[in-house]
Amino acid sequence: MNRSPAATRLRYFAAQNVPLLLSLGLFVAMVVLYIILFALKQSRLPGAFELLTTVNNTLSVGLAAIGQTFVVLTGGIDLSVGGIVDVTNSVAARFMQDSPVSIVFVSIGALVVGAIAGLVNGALVVYGRLQPIIVTLATLAIWEGIALLVLPQQGGSIPPVLTAVLAGTLPFPTWLPNSLIIAGLLVIGWQALRNTRFMTAVYAIGNDERAARANGISVARAKIGAYALAGTCAGAAGLYFAAANTSGDATSGTPFTLTSIAAVVLGGVSLFGGRGSAVGSLAGAFILTLLLNVLFFAGVNTQLQEFFQGLFLILAVVGSTLVRRSLQRAR
């Protein structure tokens, strides 16, 4: 059969990115479902306010999920995400003063703390020759403890300016949430990073660590880099979460470990490593938020949230497995 080169390339891209396309499809489906339910309940379409709250509620999980993506791509998993969120959330709430200098320095400090935490995870995995899942379970307990030392009581304060910048809207056009711009920048940043030697190494390690090593890739450096980036992203998530909530809480990060993994899985990133994209993970985070909104407008008892989230996660994975199997059979 004759096909134009463009069509062949498109087919090739589609075949290569089935999980990503599935998760983007699921994202669109959730948006449509949300809009329909919202319109039925409220007799109007969701507007600027709904856009703002949805994106703001998603971005902290989205940041953590992007971080989780780096580690999962190497074939590992980071259970300490929640602890790192705890620490930077506490650091921001405890130390940030209402002055531009303080805001900038403490924000950078929070990211550096996250990076160091990730670096420790990575060093333990690589030089300690330990399993990621158990290393990060141990460091989770350590970061959680440190967060409690930094901020024993919930509270502290975040300067209103930072909240306005991170969780507000542009002066013009006022419907555009700053968080959506940040999400867009994250996608652009990811695409730029995607083609670097570093990310090539990360993907190669996730696909076949031995082969990567045999081909001269510095496995140690790439892996540690992946964990450090994951820590930085988790640190950013904690900072963003503090800014969006205008205060801190040393235990607020606990759900982030689970939601970041759920977002990565919904985003079509393979937990076996080497396959997936942070764009998918971000979509996965949006799917999780939209699911909660949909459940709310469907009148589901909010205490059953976790039940439906869990069920949804399993169904999504099963659905994706079945699609992949039928595609393999068709080929």
Next chain:
Amino acid sequence: MNLTALRDERGTLFAFAAAIALIIAGGIYRPSFVQPENLATLLLLASFIGIAAAGQTFVVLIGGIDLSVPWVLNAMAILLTTMSLGQNARAWWAVPLALGAGLGAGALNGLGIVLFDIPPVVMTLAMNGIMEGLVLGFTGGFTCAACNSYAPPAVVWVFTAKAIPGVANGQLVWGAIAVVVGVVLSMTLLGRRIYALGNNALATYLSGIDTRAVTVIVYALSGFFAAIAGFGLAAFGQQATLGMGDPFLFDSIAAVVIGGASILGGKGNYWGSVAGAIFLIVLRSVLQEYNIGEAGRSIASGVVILVALLLYGRQRTEF
């Protein structure tokens, strides 16, 4: 016992030795710490972690992990108290019901993993959420009438009464479980298949063993033991509470790892997990004696796991 065997038992030996050293340290600081009653209480507290860790040991030995322990445990404890309404007359069917439900939740984990290739982390994480949602949804955050029920006296007796003076029955229950699990792992066909599956899944499959069945059984056992641990905890506190299972995610895995089992599967035994559970409880209680707060205890628990891993959990270098 030859040297290789001794090497494989390092975790068990280290954990027991460290627990004894900690007890001595606690006793030096405060002599009341080493009184038999206190040690018996610690052993009873350790038994809850130890029983949950029995299931986790099975799962870890085949190279899996069960993150659904917290809410399976919690759900079954609440199922027990709300179904039995604190009456022995209802306990005879409420106990098997909750045990069966635990077994069923675990089996569902296993089925999801073998039938749909769902990674164990995702499957058990989702199951944890499902159990949490069901519990919160049905109890309405403990607004239901039956939710304030006590554990049936028979169950309380099984765990906290002292049939033999100075020894809580719960310790005997744990001892019996330890013997049974030890025998199953070391002397039965199932045990040998579990180690085989953990060491090399493909080779095990190719030698004609139904690896799917073994996987489902192992996860079902984890749900079953989580339910028993939930009973024990409900009996100890008289009532089931929301969130009572949360520490067990960390503790059940920590006990297994401190006991020297490899998280990759195929290596380790239940005696190690028993030692790990005792060590964890003794560590926290000694730190409490030294007036170290929750933050310090959390950090110490994490550091201890890392130390244990660095001592005997390292993979061999490749190339």
